[in-house]
Amino acid sequence: MKTLNExxxxxxxxxxxxxxxxxxxxxxxxxxxxxxxxPTLAVGGLxxxxxxxxxxxxxxxxxxxxxxxxxxxxxxxxGYVSDFKRAIIEKIVRFIDEGLAYNPTxxxxxxxxxxxxxxxxxxxxxxxxDHVQGKVGATAIEFSELHTQYITRDSKGRTxxxxxxxxxxxxxxxxxxxxxxxxxxPDRSExxxxxxxxxxxxxxxxxxxxxxxxxxxxxxxFVVYSDDQIEARYILSPSLMRRITEFKKKAGRxxxxxxxxxxxxxxxxxxxxxFEPRIFQTLLDFKPIQEYFEDLQLAVxxxxxxxxxxxxxxxx
Numbered sequence: 104m105k106t107l108n109e110x111x112x113x114x115x116x117x118x119x120x121x122x123x124x125x126x127x128x129x130x131x132x133x134x135x136x137x138x139x140x141x142p143t144l145a146v147g148g149l150x151x152x153x154x155x156x157x158x159x160x161x162x163x164x165x166x167x168x169x170x171x172x173x174x175x176x177x178x179x180x181x182g183y184v185s186d187f188k189r190a191i192i193e194k195i196v197r198f199i200d201e202g203l204a205y206n207p208t209x210x211x212x213x214x215x216x217x218x219x220x221x222x223x224x225x226x227x228x229x230x231x232x233d234h235v236q237g238k239v240g241a242t243a244i245e246f247s248e249l250h251t252q253y254i255t256r257d258s259k260g261r262t263x264x265x266x267x268x269x270x271x272x273x274x275x276x277x278x279x280x281x282x283x284x285x286x287x288x289p290d291r292s293e294x295x296x297x298x299x300x301x302x303x304x305x306x307x308x309x310x311x312x313x314x315x316x317x318x319x320x321x322x323x324x325f326v327v328y329s330d331d332q333i334e335a336r337y338i339l340s341p342s343l344m345r346r347i348t349e350f351k352k353k354a355g356r357x358x359x360x361x362x363x364x365x366x367x368x369x370x371x372x373x374x375x376x377x378f379e380p381r382i383f384q385t386l387l388d389f390k391p392i393q394e395y396f397e398d399l400q401l402a403v404x405x406x407x408x409x410x411x412x413x414x415x416x417x418x419x
Contacts, residue, residue, distance in 0.1 A: 104407065129183060192207065249271075
């Protein structure tokens, strides 16, 4: 695993020349926004104020102004974001591991998302970006940002988008064909219901049977379901339970896992776009680069954190 000191050296020697060029582009884009979007918002706001006595027109003007401003913003930053990802994020990925390939517009295939069975709700919108794929040691991995949503419509025909999952989705080769399905899910009910949580868990109809394990710390954080109790206990050895617990603490957020087919699937929710440059923040600052590095290292490091390169099984 690369260290922060190694990243600093790489930042100064390899990334800084590109960052200086991109900083000039960023500043030019900010000036465009001031010249183009600023007056648009001002005119829209003034027009809405003038028309304030007309029933629905001011609201329509404000919404239209916001839409136009959003379109202008997207058009201005699109090329900058693409250039940043190609010049900076791709280099950070290769700095972490030369065996990994990065595609800024790619994402985990819908089939893999469905195969994980982590999210049972049918989605209407499936999108993603920042796909990373390759081998870390003997383990084939891939991950990307994903955002899945379902859409509802009210009695007036108005639509609303609801997020099912937004975050980092990881798929890794576990080197074993599983006979059953095993799910390791955040035990949110433990905090809400305490000792009653086992009652609510056992009533779940959308998952296989509840699996009781012998690790109190693990069971405070996770609930396990499987349709093969023996295989689940074989997969979730004391060592792996400890490693999953430590990984959850390291990630600092909820983590969901499933073991199906021959893969481990991991979903880590985020509410931000992980690898997007911030248009109003200078690029000549190490902190954002450190954040990109740490988010990528978290995903790539799953192989080491869960000890996936130790081939305790052979595929049958």
